[in-house]
Amino acid sequence: MSDLVPGLRAATNQPPPLVGHNVVTADLALTDALVRHGSPELVDDLAPLGEEAGTEEAREHGMLANRHHPELTPYDRFGNRVDEVEFHPSWHWLMERAVGHGLQAAPWEQQESGAEHAHLRRAAGFFAWSQTEPGHGCPISMTYAAVPALRADDAIAKEWAPLLAARSYDPGVRVRSAKTGALAGMGMTEKQGGSDVRANVTSARPTAEDGWYALHGHKWFTSAPMNDVFLVLAQADGGMTCFLVPRVLDDGTRNRIDVVRLKDKLGNRSNASGELELDGTLAQRLGDEGRGVRTIIEMVAATRLDCVLGSAALMRHALAEASWHVAHRSAFGGLLVDKPLMQNVVADLAVESEAATALAMRLASAVDRPDDAHEVALRRIALPLAKFWVCKRTPAMVAEALECLGGNGYVEESGLPLMFRESPLNSIWEGSGNVNALDVLRALGREPEVLQAWISEVGAARGGDSRLDRAVDDTLALLGDSMGDSGALESGARRLAGQMAACLQGSLLVRFAPAEVADAFCGSRLGTAYAGTFGMLTSGSLREVVQRATPTT
Structure with a gap:
């Protein structure tokens, strides 16, 4: 029977496994950040690691x-x-x-x-x-x-x-x-x-x-x-x-x-x-x-950074699998990546991943400058902000990436179920979402220099995108309105932390990312009724965003 039906046992329309790519050099959001905060030599130094990881x-x-x-x-x-x-x-x-x-x-x-x-x-x-x-x-x-x-x-x-x-x-x-x-x-x-x-x-x-x-x-x-x-x-x-x-x-x-x-x-x-x-x-x-808590506080700061890095890594890995799948899988008469709605979803995932990567690498660069007062103050406020926001965003992002693979993404062999199960971890480890949001309030209340560091950092992008400018102004207004009411301030800590973190991400993307990435981020995450469901972008050149994010071998 198999002689009469060639290829009966060969699977068709299945993407090849995502192997043989360099996890470092194929990630343009990562390499751009390394050059921006470090040097091109860092990319070369890490290329062997990236090759082995892929x-x-x-x-x-x-x-x-x-x-x-x-x-x-x-x-x-x-x-x-x-x-x-x-x-x-x-x-x-x-x-x-x-x-x-x-x-x-x-x-x-x-x-x-x-x-x-x-x-x-x-x-x-x-x-x-x-x-x-x-x-x-x-x-x-x-x-x-x-x-x-x-x-x-x-x-x-x-x-x-x-x-x-x-x-x-x-x-x-x-x-x-x-x-x-x-x-x-x-x-x-x-x-x-x-x-x-x-x-x-x-x-x-x-x-x-x-x-x-x-x-x-x-x-x-x-x-x-x-x-x-x-x-x-x-x-x-x-x-x-x-x-x-x-x-x-x-x-x-x-x-x-x-x-x-x-x-x-x-x-x-x-x-x-x-x-x-x-x-x-x-x-x-x-x-x-x-003095135990004070002694351990630097360890907490370092592990919080790794929580951000770990969650950003899960995002990037899930995005790589999703973008690779849609670039090789056909349905309804063409490649999935060419379907406008799927393009919207993957572009949205790519924007989320790039924002997380940019913020994580910016925080890591601050650790290299322990004698710079601005970097120290920024690290103090931005670590709990990023820990709260990036780790909270990861489960929804990984779930959407899994869905891009359809039933294949629900099977353990794809690796996506492990990523999905892992995705809530970093939000719990080293302080839950509430603990980190409250730590933001603690820093703002006790260390006035941290707010100035945040303002300076987001202010570096002032004039680059009106939506970001409005979001920064709205965040400062929210903070000002709440300062006199401790109950309202604590009740709204998550909202404040989320807005401050998104503004930091927006500032980095407006300054350094391709225009289509920054446009999509500011148009969807800042000052809108963004519902949190991926695939609802209304601005940005989606095809270019997807191409930037898709691994190459």
Whole structure:
């Protein structure tokens, strides 16, 4: 029968898999931002990472790492408590390359040695490599974020920072002196408190050794419990304090860290998030007693940036799959990409993705200028703004991209279901939407320089688009109207944060993006009754927007 019907077993009108493209150089929004805030050499430097991220091998490892879940082994076969988590080899493949590309703590040491654009380079690399698989970005992000907090104690920083910055992936439970590289985690939240870490009840009692304490309590979420060292918060006599908890003590004995269970999460399955019990766990005080939240705040800033980068990466990955699909799939007599309504949808997705990418890279560039007062103030206000807005926009955007693939997008093999499940994560991690919106109000109320930094940043585009100008004026008016009423101010915090973030994105696009992208953004996101459903653009050259966003191989 097959001889009579040639090609009976061959699928037709199916797009080829999106492999063989360079995830960095094929992303014009990303490369433009790298040149704008850094240099063309950054693009060249990251091109090998982008090439590897776009390979069929990387895609397969990402799939396998999520198909084969981490497994907890509380005891060894002799009955010894070991609390080890085993990962699939594909997890280690992804981790080895992420560390090797310097996506963990390497930028901090590079910055100290005078390297330019170290954090921008790392942010772009993290953004691109996260598109291979999102889960392994968690330990990479926590390791990156740990170094600023470690600087609260010079001695501790000298012991751990070089290992965290090393480009050597060295998994396994071993003493620090026997490792060529290390990874960090954190344990903040507890059952009764969640984001309210001041409600934590884990206690810290001083030991006979100066600076060391015994911790007693629990941690509700600790990602990557196989990491080498953890930053945790606990109640000491002087109040909430930050501690460093090594998994293995200097004498080679394992610290008392009991992994009670691994969480069954909504999103990725590659990473392990554990619930820990601490019972006499030894920890080194990091900073003064009672200053735990202040000590950890720089870690929070770094992980918030990675939340923005991670969400922007999900957007870009979903957009790439959608635009690639419609460029190769035919329906109703022609390619989907040539259908005006589908063109509108994909162009709208592309605008959303480019706005997120532009804002994320702008914030990363600010980390490279810690001595610039404007950059410091802008980072303070724009991080919670971007964390709130970009992370909130991601689930709807990824869902729309999935729909572009139709039923194929609903099948696990496409990768879109994993992206969709993952899409709410960064809005929850490191402070929910409400926490970040309220942090914006806190910054505006306590640090007047942050509002001026926002005004200066959006003001750089003044006169470039009347819709953006009106949106900035309306946002300032909204802020002024609410300042005298604390209840109204808090109730409207999300609206204010969303408008301020959209104005920042609009300013960047008006100044730097192609005219058709900026026009579409300002016409749909600023000063309109935009319903939030993609595919409702009324301005902009849609075909050009889609072409700019579609990957090439």
